[in-house]
Amino acid sequence: MNVRRTLRSLVEKRNGLVVPGAYDGISARLVERAGFPVVYMTGYGTSASRLGLPDLGFAGLAEMADHARNMAAAVTVPLIADADTGYGNALSVRRTVQAYEGAGVAGLHIEDQVAPKRCGHLSGHQVIPRGEFAGKIRAAAEARQDPDFLIIARTDAISAVDFDEALRRGEAALKAGADMLFIEAPRDEAQVQRVAGAFDAPLLYNYAPGGRSPLLPFARLRELRYAVILLPVDTLLVGVRAIADFLGELKKRDDVTSLGERYMPFAEFNQLIGAMAMMEAADRYRDE
Secondary structure, three states: OOHHHHHHHHHHOOOOEEEEEEOOHHHHHHHHHOOOOOEEEOHHHHHHHHHOOOOOOOOOHHHHHHHHHHHHHHOOOOEEEEOOOOOOOHHHHHHHHHHHHHOOOOEEEEEOEOOOOOOOOOOOOOEOOHHHHHHHHHHHHHHOOOOOOEEEEEEOHHHHOOHHHHHHHHHHHHHHOOOEEEEOOOOOHHHHHHHHHHOOOOEEEEOOOOOOOOOOOHHHHHHOOOOEEEEOOHHHHHHHHHHHHHHHHHHHHOOOHHHHHHOOOHHHHHHHOOHHHHHHHHHHOOOO
């Protein structure tokens, strides 16, 4: 079973699959090594780690597709990738789907924000007309070559308009060919439950730390039949905190030997990135 068929099969179970986000090849490998069957490429984390910039539309299609290609190649499990607004109109969305599919991505999400977009848990969102959004989702569905490539429709209408408009956009996206809905930033458990009851389709819950949505127990989200519980930036925030703490201690102590317990052993890190296996392979190709 290929990665796209695997992802679709997992999603169709609607059993609250936890999908941690990753921001580069190493973090993606760590997600896989921990035993998670799917990894997510965060747009927020890509912009932060690759550009050192906030998630305000600075990373374009070329950068995002290149990042997705590297991350997909680093793991054997399916990769879901953030594709922001599709980087333009419906024709641009077609090109985005083709680029991501060619990069080895198993699924992506397209949102309805006006460009330049911004993180869904910030403020000041604006969205394109509902019909234009549906057209983008239809373009995405028609552009894929592999029918198992997952099209996830994300709407930020709760923030930009109101909750009822978000539901209407979800309905329009499903009619246009979306495989899964991502209703961003419900404000309380009542809205979370209403979303779950409104659609007979797989749903994604964005479990964003410090965001606008309640961090309900995973068991509750599974009870509501959410298909995916996305942890988009947790690895980024945990990793940055660890680096910041290490650097702070290094500056304070003016000594590194006392910080040895904070390091992953060099041999373990080399195993993680496949160094030994690659050197053994290189030896097989040497001239005799």
